[in-house]
Amino acid sequence: MLFKNVLVNEDIKKKLVTSVREDRISHAQLFLGQPGNHSFALALAYSRYICCENKGEWDSCGICPSCHKFDKLEHPDLHLIFPNSNTKEITKDSDSEQLSQQFTKFILQNNYHISIEDWLVELGGENKQAAINIRDCANIIYHNNNHAYEGGYKIFILWMAERLRHDAAPKLLKTLEEPENKTLFILIAENSDKILATILSRTQLIKIPQIKQELIATQLEKEFHAPLNICNDIAAISEGNYIQAIRYYNEQEELEKQLARFNLLFTQIMQHAGNDTTKNFLELKNMFDELIKEGREPQKNFLMYVSITIRKLLMLNTNNEALLKATEREKQLLEKFKNIITLKNISGILEECNTAIFHIERNGNSSLIFADFFLKLVSKIQGTK
Ligand SMILES: [Zn+2]
Structure with a gap:
């Protein structure tokens, strides 16, 4: 990862580069920012620049032996520490070193855009308790006390530092306060409230803003x-x-499909609510049949989409448009049905969505569930017209 490919404001990059060039790298830094920003990529570009053997003015050279090792995330003095747990392969006493190959592969496959949710899935799905543990801290202390393999900086990146176990954290305090010479700790976190105050006070905070819309x-x-x-x-x-x-x-294709189905469903509901039962009912029936063939998960997803869209309609209807997050296509759809959802009917309609989901989850007859759902919605909307 080079600075030029990191989706972070130029002034933050410049600040980091300048600290390297002026030889005043602060030894423990906390990169704090919301999920989905590029903090992790920034930490890697920064580490790479520190280790690069032929630094340019604003970026690493990209071709020296050190840069090549960074391409594969295989630099021996780069230590990646991350939430971990036992897996199918590592059944006991997991730590980041044992899982490093899997983590490296995960980073490269995702082009440095990594999230804790995706990593938990990678670890085996149900490892909600993944943490940076006591063994990770012992490894950090061990490497800190030993020489760098390549004679330059030793760099420790702790990704999702809020998952550093509170019983393990005290072990690191002394190291963070008085690290060996040429050692850098970069802690990356999304939520500083979950980090111990004693850790926070030992790090220099760098706030990483959200990625700009244009970027x-x-x-x-x-x-x-x-x-x-x-x-x-x-x-x-x-x-x-x-x-x-x-x-x-x-999910674009999926979204288009949901939009079209919502449009058909609510066009029919409006017509029935207005006692016009002549038009295109067959089309709606075909839509339900198609959805039913797709299986129970897609049926549930559609009902959830309906309930989310209904909430958006209410926002639009109660002048909360500024809070509304919707694509242009969605906005067109919302505009069309804007007036049908009110404070008076919304809870009843959402309840019908939940009831339908409840019955689908319990293997009810989907044809009956959707027919019933449709008629209930007609009557709720009719009742408030
Ligand atoms: Zn280089």
């Missing part, structure tokens, strides 16, 4: 070769979280 759009365009209007649309609802933007990008 998200251009990065999506670059990475996925997608049309700029789509990228702009996704960037607008991603709230500075690039990982979320990638998810939205991958």
Whole structure:
């Protein structure tokens, strides 16, 4: 990772580069920022620059032996410490060193856009308790007390430092306060409230802002070769979280499908509520049949989409438009049904969504559930017209 590819404001990069060039790197730093920003990539670009054998004015050379090792995240003086737990392969006493290959592969596969949720899945799905543990701290202290393999800096990156176990953290305090010469600790966290005050007080805080909307759009365009209007649309609802933007990008087709289904369902509901039962009911029936064929998960997803969209409709209807996160296509749809959801009928409608989900989860007859859902919604909307 080079600075030029990090999605962080230039002034933060400049500050870090300058600290290296002026030889005043502070030995323990905390990069704090919201999920989906590029803190982790920034920490790697910074580490790489420190170790680069032929530094440019503002970035690493990219071609020296040290840079090549950083390409593969295999530099012997770069120590990555991250939340871990036992896995299928490592059944006892896990630590970051044992899982380092899996973690490195995960970083490279995700192009340095990593999230704790995705990492937990990678660890085996149900490892909600993954933590930086006592063994990790012992390893840090061991490496801190030994010479750097390549004679330069030893760098420890602690990703998701809020997951440093509180019983392990005290072991690190002395090391953080008085590290060996040429040692750098970079702690990366999303939530400083969960970090012990004694750790916080020993680190220099660097706040990493959310990624700017324009930067998200251009990065999506670059990475996925997608049309700029789509990228702009996704960037607008991603709230500075690039990982979320990638998810939205991958789910576009799904979103289009949900939009079309919602449109059909609510067009029919409006017509029935207005006692016009002649139009296109067959089309709605076909839509339900298709959805039912897809299985119970997609049926649930659609109902959840309906309930989220209904909440958005209410926001629009109660002049909370500024809080509304929606793509341009969604906004068009919302505008069309704007007036049907009110404070009076919303709770009843949301209840119907939940009831339908409840019955689908319990293997009820989906055809009956959707027919019932439709009629209930007609009557709720009719009752408040
Ligand atoms: Zn280099």
